[in-house]
Amino acid sequence: MGVGIEVINLNAWYGTNHTLQDINLHIPANQATALIGPSGCGKSTFVRCLNRMHETNPIARVTGTVRIGDLDIYEDAKPVQIRRRVGMVFQRPNPFPTMSIYDNVASGLKLNGYTNRRVLDEIVERSLKNSALWEEVKDDLKKKSGASLSGGQQQRLCIARALAVDPEVLLMDEPASALDPVSTSKIEDLIFELKSQYTIVIVTHNMQQAARVAEKTGFFLNGRMVEFDSTHKIFTNPSDKRTEDYITGRFG
């Protein structure tokens, strides 16, 4: 089951570059929330603050509060624990090339200490079914490497890998931007399916995509959250002039 995310006064820096400034928002549980905005406005930085990946960069710094469910992730837990509850899918598919398809999906479970073959088999199958890849790979799960799949299949493999550890939140940073239209629509269908079980945050440059998959949409500009509202409102009747300019394509 997904949980909601509460972000309070979040600020983030890369060195002296104040990348995120006073972000406040509430991301509802079991829905998809889209983040849009021009390149360099801080969307990736924002999602990376939600699983404490931001701080893996040695020059990065972050302040403020992020509450996932009732856990204050910067106060109450170690990064490793957070990342096991908040899955992430990156812009470019990054399966482990030295591992088989099976081992890719099982990698997170193995990190969590699962060793029982039967349990692993079951979760790997369920995750691959959830990510709509099962039918395509079930015959060579252990024979083929994660890198031998097509780009779209690799991305669904990465989704399966993230789902296998049963996270509460799934962060997706432009998951379809490197993919063809068919793979993209598969991923969108997937997001639709997954919403019932996970809270999804998806960064996208594709406004139709945001409109199709997300209940809520946030518009970022220059490190600030300009507007956050229901997707319908953002795309039909935004309150802020800048949001309107952006979605009508006047800049960005």
Add this chain to the structure above:
Amino acid sequence: MADKGFEWLMVLCALSIFAIVVLIASELVKGSNLSWNQFGFDFFYKSVIDSYTKLPNYWDPVNGHFSALPFVYGTLVSSFLGLLMAVPLAVGLAVFLTEMCPPVLRGPLAFITELLAAIPSVIYGLWAVFVLVPLLREYVNPMLIKLFGWTGFFGDDNPSGLGYFAAGVILAIMILPIISSLTREVMTAVPNSQREAALALGATRWEMIWISVIRNARIGIVGAIILGLGRALGETMAVTMVIGNSPGIYRSLLANGTTMASVIANEYAEASNDLHRSALTEIGLALFFVTIIVNAAARLLVWAVTRGAPARVQ
């Protein structure tokens, strides 16, 4: 016109590399002919029983019996000992330099490790004779004998401190820089997205280093190790100074031994007759082929990895 001439000159320079290799090989083949005709394949394993000591004798210039076995054995044992000690250190150093070291220290540390590779091997040999060997003799060897003497690999019969083990240690120090700098290179070539993939799954830093960095770099690391092996096999001066130069085959790693390279260095100038000289040349030929093959394999592996082809399972 001058341009054309220059071009030909360059082609000639390039071809001369091949010419040198062919020339060396053919010289070695010619030189070892006598010994080859006399011993054939027996050269690589056969011993005669010494009439006086009743022990197998592999290398008897006085009576004209020559066999390469103790030299091959010593070369392999000392090289593998060297690898055994150098590889964990080198990989550890590379992991530290690529994954953990603060950026300010990275440059200087990498520079110093690479500088180690530039020290002439006779200097390593001198250092080994004056510092390493006494250290082994006084402290390390007695401890090894006490702890592992029962295995038979650490015999208590060589008080000099010289031997296979001393050679292994000095080789480890000498091949450390090449292995660690190549390992560092292939680890740096691992894309950051691989590290993020592991971290985002909740891997600790060590788990990430294992899953993302070492696994992805492993073929290149193997290449670096083989290249180190190539160095160790051919290393002459430092090894000659510490291995004890005794043409026998001993189970104890603390015994005096010898290697292919050191017997050539020691005996060629004073070879007693043509057969002796020819036997030494045949050892040289064997060493030449082994090191060329080992080095080529290593280069190919490193090249295949660093040029960006991801390592595949199938």
